[in-house]
Amino acid sequence: MLRSKKTLIVLAALVLLYLLGFRLEHPQSGFKSAVGSASSSIVLTQKTGSYSIGQKVVAASQSKELSPVLGQVTAVNGNSYSVTNGVFLESVDAKNIAGKMIIVLPFFGYLLNVVGL
DSSP states (O other), X not given: OHHHHHHHHHHHHHHHHHHXXXXXXOOSEEOOBTTBOXXXXXXXXXXXXXXXXXXXXXXXXXXXXXXXXXXXXXEEEXXXXXXXXXXXXXXXXXXXXXXXXXXXXETXXXXXXXXXX
């Protein structure tokens, strides 16, 4: 009985986080950190209504093989954001931004790369 209560609490917490806009993203390119590349990590993001200059975000790239990308907002122009990944700068619509970076979980991306995600 105790185990089922714990399971229900964990499921309720996950649903609440989902409703609050939290997601796990697996970037294919972008900024590198001291613990590895963006593609070797999983990023916890939160979707918001707007993003400001300097925020790190996960966004869809125009290049399908590099998408999604972990980058930084460098300029805001209405519903369009300029996002740099350290190599190139591209304009991204607000609807193509998965969310702002909350935390990076290094090495978990390797597991997703093995199974093809």
